[in-house]
Amino acid sequence: GQQLNQSPQSMFIQEGEDVSMNCTSSSIFNTWLWYKQEPGEGPVLLIALYKAGELTSNGRLTAQFGITRKDSFLNISASIPSDVGIYFCAGHPVTSGSRLTFGEGTQLTVNP
C-alpha cells in the first residue's frame, strides 16, 4: 500500500523554540493534511492543503504542500507546553479516492 515517511519520529524541545517536521512519499497525493492527537482522543485536523505549492497558516502553525505533490512540511513557531502531542501527516493518494493514508507520527515534547 501507500507509504508516508514522517520525520522526525520524536522531538524534545524547550518552550519558545520553533519546530519543523515533514512527510514524504513515493506517490503523488491530491491533498496533504496535518492532524494532532492527544492521549485518549482521536486525531484533530490542524491544517488541510489542496494544491501543489500551497502554503497555509493556522495561528503559530504553517504547512506547505510540496511542488512535486509528494511531500509536505509543518512548522510550529514559538512552541508552548500545550503543543505536546503526536502530530500526523496524512493525505489522499491520487489512486485511493477518499481514503486517508497516515504517516507514523511525530511525538512532540515541550519542556517549560
Place this chain on the structure above:
Amino acid sequence: ETGVTQSPTHLIKTRGQQVTLRCSSQSGHNTVSWYQQALGQGPQFIFQYYREEENGRGNFPPRFSGLQFPNYSSELNVNALELDDSALYLCASSTGTVYQETQYFGPGTRLLVL
C-alpha cells in the same frame, strides 16, 4: 469536540470472540470511515460507508465487516478476534466521499484482545 461519538470507550475480549463497535456521525454527515490504529503507529484505513453501502476497503480480511444505518451511524464488527486486533479503532465522519471532504474523528474505542 467534533460531534462524532464512539462506544464503548474501552473493551477487553479474548481470542476467537466477536466484537461490535459503534459510531455516531456528526450531524449532517452521511459518510463514515473506520480506521485501526495500533500502538505507536498511524491510523490505517479499514473501510468507508456512504449512504448505507460500503464504498472502499483497505487491506483488512473479511472478518472485519461493517454496517451503516439510515441515520448514518455505523458499526464495525470483527469476528474471530486475534491478538493483533488489539488497537484503537477510530471512526471519522464527513459530508461526502470526495477527497476534499474533511473527515472528523471520534475519540476511538480501545480494544484489547487477550
